[in-house]
């Protein structure tokens with residue numbers, strides 16, 4: 001599946017940069033074009049793979065914030081995006097939109113620029129283009145503080161409304177203790193691009209790729225995401241023997257040539273176990289999978305390690321677990337890979353305790369901010385005015 005990616009804000013830019021790196025490394029061809037938009041000049045300068053020119057790195061809000069970012073004020077982020085939407089559109093004009101299957105806007109929802117700007121851009125793109133517009137929204141860690149949570153809760157609500165589907169990644173679920181923030185983000189970003197890379201890469205097979213038993217087409221990804229709402233992704237992988245000479249691992253250790261059946265059983269069992277691990281393990285947004293509206297299962301890896309039976313069983317198992325009758329499945333053969341990976345996209349999830357918790361903390365933060373603002377206005381009033389109001393201000 002070919003995407004036009006827009007990284008909005010620092011996190012968005014870094015993740016899109018990482019997608020380009022992934023694409024170059026794996027030759028997956030999913031990033032047809034990439035643009036970074038930011039209010040902070042330094043963040044744009046720190047990117048490595050997005051071409052360094054005004055068409056691909058767009059600095060907005062210069063008259064308002066002079067290239068220094070919006071300082072986690074997402075209302076300002078939204079205003080600036082609206083004011084400078086023509087500059088962003090100028091960059092989008094350089095994208096060969098007729099060659100892309102969809103737009104993907106990537107942003108951290110806890111800050112100001114990406115959090116406020118992404119929903120504005122999504123609305124704009126929906127208005128102009130017929131291609132689907134997806135969001136990849138990153139939720140902040142719960143230790144980042146009230147203002148980030150409040151930003152994320154407000155942006156999440158708006159972003160979901162403006163995109164065709166919001167794919168969510170929760171930093172909180174992926175936080176590792178004892179790591180520097182930067183080192184932690186590098187690893188997390190790696191996790192993000194691996195999951196989304198396998199998913200979107202699946203729909204890109206065909207140009208010089210392997211002939212799959214039941215290949216996943218980009219239309220299957222689009223149909224799974226169609227209908228809107230929120231999505232999450234599960235992933236699990238296992239190293240496999242890559243030798244393609246005759247039988248597989250089992251036939252070698254048993255020394256026989258007539259163990260094809262055993263091999264098939266082994267391959268099938270591995271696939272079903274990987275599907276369970278992916279769906280029941282850590283999701284990009286942890287949630288209850290029961291009640292998911294639609295799902296897509298992708299099995300990636302060397303073709304001799306993929307089989308229709310395993311995928312069919314995995315697909316049926318997801319149907320049982322989610323209660324959905326709209327579960328698609330297919331394979332993504334990658335001859336050179338030393339791993340078999342299972343990606344489960346769950347679309348239209350609604351039982352997400354993390355979002356309810358985020359909203360609760362956000363409401364508390366909002367009330368607290370209002371109280372403190374009111375209190376400090378009263379206190380300042382007390383400080384600058386004399387008790388009897390005998391003094392008069394100058395003008």
Ligand SMILES: Nc1nc2c(ncn2[C@@H]2O[C@H](COP(=O)(O)OP(=O)(O)OP(=O)(O)O)[C@@H](O)[C@H]2O)c(=O)[nH]1
Nearest residue numbers: 009010011069070072108110111112113114140185
């Ligand atoms: N996964 C991931 N999350 C990040 C990364 N950098 C920041 N974040 C998250 O994204 C949120 C928003 O941060 P930024 O992207 O820096 O904010 P911004 O959109 O540039 O907005 P301002 O800096 O306020 O102008 C943070 O609260 C973090 O939760 C990153 O490299 N990877």
